[in-house]
Amino acid sequence: MPTPTFDIELDLSLCLVAPLQARWRQSWRGALSSVYETAGQLAFEVVIAEAGETGAAGLVDDFPRLMITPMAAGVSPIVAANHALRLGRGRYVALMEADVILCPQSLQRLLEMMDSNPEIGLIGPRILDGYGATEASVCGFPFLLRLAGLPLPRVKGQRRRESGEIDWLRGGLWLMRRELLEDIGLFAPACGSLAQLDFAWRARRQGWHSWYLSEATAIHAHPARYHPELGTSPPWPLRLREGVSFWRRRWRDGLPLFV
Numbered sequence: 001m002p003t004p005t006f007d008i009e010l011d012l013s014l015c016l017v018a019p020l021q022a023r024w025r026q027s028w029r030g031a032l033s034s035v036y037e038t039a040g041q042l043a044f045e046v047v048i049a050e051a052g053e054t055g056a057a058g059l060v061d062d063f064p065r066l067m068i069t070p071m072a073a074g075v076s077p078i079v080a081a082n083h084a085l086r087l088g089r090g091r092y093v094a095l096m097e098a099d100v101i102l103c104p105q106s107l108q109r110l111l112e113m114m115d116s117n118p119e120i121g122l123i124g125p126r127i128l129d130g131y132g133a134t135e136a137s138v139c140g141f142p143f144l145l146r147l148a149g150l151p152l153p154r155v156k157g158q159r160r161r162e163s164g165e166i167d168w169l170r171g172g173l174w175l176m177r178r179e180l181l182e183d184i185g186l187f188a189p190a191c192g193s194l195a196q197l198d199f200a201w202r203a204r205r206q207g208w209h210s211w212y213l214s215e216a217t218a219i220h221a222h223p224a225r226y227h228p229e230l231g232t233s234p235p236w237p238l239r240l241r242e243g244v245s246f247w248r249r250r251w252r253d254g255l256p257l258f259v
Contacts, residue, residue: 011111012044012175013088015095017080018056018068027221028098032063035096038104042111047087049080078195082186094175099221100127102173106216110175113213121180121208122200124169125216126161134159135220138212140167141201166212168200173218180208 014035018028035046045065050056052073060066069087071080085093092111106125114120127135136157157170174196184202187195200210 009043010045010090011042011092012107013085013090013093014044014046015081015084015088015093016046016048016098017077017084018048018050018098029059030221031096031098031100031102032059032066034100034102035107036063038102039107040105042107043090044107045088045090047084049084051075051077051080076189076192078187078189078192082189085181085186091178092175093178093181094173096173097171097220100173101219101221103217103219106218109216110213113211113216114175114177117209117211118177119207119209120211121177121183121203122169123175123211123213124173125218126212126214127172128217128219130219130221134161135172137170137172138166139170139197141197160212161214163212163214166210167204168197168210169212170196172220177208183208 016028016031032046035044045067046063047067047069048056048059049069049071051071056068060068067087069083071083081095085095092114103125110123110125114123124137127137129135136159138158138160140158160166180203184199184206186199188198189195191198203210
């Protein structure tokens with residue numbers, strides 16, 4: 001068994017991908033502020049993967065234990081996220097979206113749950129929208145036609161207020177055990193927007209549990225989430241390619257199409 005490479009002095013490595021769009025810059029500054037204001041006694045570091053010139057370097061003086069890792073412009077968010085995760089040295093690593101604001105005690109509660117339950121490989125908080133309502137972030141594993149990217153309704157999440165085991169979480173904050181990454185690897189860039197689904201599926205196949213902790217909360221703060229004209233969604237041809245890539249990975253690995 002390989003010797004772990006993480007730093008036992010660090011509880012957590014928080015990884016973010018710096019968005020290129022100027023309108024997001026204030027959002028991810030707010031995300032960082034929430035981390036530093038709520039982390040308490042946790043020993044943590046923050047790793048930001050910067051694909052292109054985003055201005056992230058200007059944050060180093062304001063936030064200690066912050067590492068900026070530059071990448072080629074145009075690299076996909078999944079590739080950038082994987083790069084940040086590789087650099088994290090904590091015994092837990094978390095992938096956090098740039099518009100997430102952490103609420104007090106959230107990180108502590110997530111880590112306490114993981115420390116007490118070694119079978120949990122992945123955990124996430126309850127996500128609130130900008131108006132304080134619970135988002136539909138808890139998802140089940142979908143059926144073949146949706147996985148293939150055909151123009152059917154997207155997988156609908158559930159608005160859950162109770163904690164418990166789940167299939168997978170959509171976006172927000174993913175906190176993962178280091179051993180999970182060493183066991184199943186990182187996200188599959190070819191799966192694009194289905195990369196989190198693919199990752200959670202592989203974790204389940206290897207016997208890891210995914211958990212939803214409603215007592216830990218975070219807020220999705222960016223207005224594009226609630227006003228569609230401010231945001232963008234992947235075009236259908238791209239979703240089709242991602243779906244086909246997901247399905248081909250299942251076929252190649254000899255996995256069933258349903259869990």
